[in-house]
Amino acid sequence: MMVQRRDEARGQDAAADVAAALGGDERAFARIVAAYERAVFAIAYRMTYDAAAAEDLTQEVFLRAWRKLDTFRPGEPLKPWLLRLATNVCINALKKRRPVAVAMVGDGEGDAREPASEGPDASELAAKGETAELLEQAIAQLPDDYRLIITLRHVEELSYEEIAGILKRPLGTVKVQLFRARERLRRMLSPILGDER
Amino acid sequence: MIGCEGVRELAQACLEGEASAAERERLEHHLHACPACRQMVATYRRLFAALAEPAIPPVRPRLAAGVLARVEAAQRRRSVWQAVALAAALFVVGAAAALLTWGGIPQELSAAADSAPSLDAWTAAWGSVVGLAEAAAAESSEWLRVVPGGAAMLALLVAALAAQGFLVYRWRAPASLDGGDQARVTQ
Numbered sequence: 001m002m003v004q005r006r007d008e009a010r011g012q013d014a015a016a017d018v019a020a021a022l023g024g025d026e027r028a029f030a031r032i033v034a035a036y037e038r039a040v041f042a043i044a045y046r047m048t049y050d051a052a053a054a055e056d057l058t059q060e061v062f063l064r065a066w067r068k069l070d071t072f073r074p075g076e077p078l079k080p081w082l083l084r085l086a087t088n089v090c091i092n093a094l095k096k097r098r099p100v101a102v103a104m105v106g107d108g109e110g111d112a113r114e115p116a117s118e119g120p121d122a123s124e125l126a127a128k129g130e131t132a133e134l135l136e137q138a139i140a141q142l143p144d145d146y147r148l149i150i151t152l153r154h155v156e157e158l159s160y161e162e163i164a165g166i167l168k169r170p171l172g173t174v175k176v177q178l179f180r181a182r183e184r185l186r187r188m189l190s191p192i193l194g195d196e197r
Numbered sequence: 198m199i200g201c202e203g204v205r206e207l208a209q210a211c212l213e214g215e216a217s218a219a220e221r222e223r224l225e226h227h228l229h230a231c232p233a234c235r236q237m238v239a240t241y242r243r244l245f246a247a248l249a250e251p252a253i254p255p256v257r258p259r260l261a262a263g264v265l266a267r268v269e270a271a272q273r274r275r276s277v278w279q280a281v282a283l284a285a286a287l288f289v290v291g292a293a294a295a296l297l298t299w300g301g302i303p304q305e306l307s308a309a310a311d312s313a314p315s316l317d318a319w320t321a322a323w324g325s326v327v328g329l330a331e332a333a334a335a336e337s338s339e340w341l342r343v344v345p346g347g348a349a350m351l352a353l354l355v356a357a358l359a360a361q362g363f364l365v366y367r368w369r370a371p372a373s374l375d376g377g378d379q380a381r382v383t384q
Contacts, residue, residue: 024272026265026268026269026272029265029268030261030265033261033264033265034261037256037260037261037264038256041253041256041260042251042253045253045254046253051254055256055257055260055263058256058260058264059260059263059264059267062264062268063264063267063268063271066268066271067271131247132247132250132251132252133252135247135248135251135252136251136252136253150248151251154245154248154249154251155251155253179205179206179209182209182241182244182248183205183209185244185248186240186241186244189240189244189247190240193240193243193244194236194239194240194243
């Protein structure tokens, strides 16, 4: 509820800033960048796992947003609109460059990327309290679609409907993919989450 | 009553707050009797907690400044192209007005338009354009007086239209795809 109220308040501010930015007010656009750069960067980072590349993509997303601002419909929330742009920019960039291979935790379902040869094993890292790092490594091994959907749901805290709108997929598909992505993560991380099933 | 196979889906729904009260009750009832599923749901709970605290690096402060610098650069580029396009448009309008006021359509072209297009008519028109160029080169200070006004204006009009077409194309092309930016993204 708190998140919803905060988003509504931010949405009203964003509408005013969008109107001002459309009139050429760069300071208004700077406020939009400040409000949403974290969200856009998170998508870009999860899609590349390269901070420098993610920064470039984030800049690219906002540059396109500036150009396409006149296509934004007032009254709609700005965040899904921006994240749709971010998703498109990142997917297009991924088609041109594949992210680097990351250390693999262990996925039983078989369609993960190639494992890195010299990564620490799961129990060793878990002992150091690096659950978050292991989680990122596991997410990095998910297919692009699953990484996006996990990020949109658990980092951006979007609803199923908003995710379906951004990815232009049926609601049922979004739910199924989210379920499968989390199930795959649970299996990959079972050594540190404490369940071997 | 649910079986172990239905626990995963229901557990995720419960942890997201998407399950109904009846579904939550069914899950609780099953977990009470099934230690293995209880263990699995505990792992889901830990997974959801971890997902809520991602290890995504913080955004560097200079990122916003970089975005604004690129926006300003794009604005400047657009302003320049807008000014050039406006000048070209004004020129086209001026040329058209001059054509209508002083020049009229060159005699050769007029004759060609009245009859079926013939090689002779186009050759004559081309000759007048060449004559314009030669006259302009020979007597640049007095070219406006020397050359047939209509042919000159027509040639300029065509050139201006071509230039404006190019400018409109260039103006609409996304500046973000300029070489430097693209190279940085794709590395």
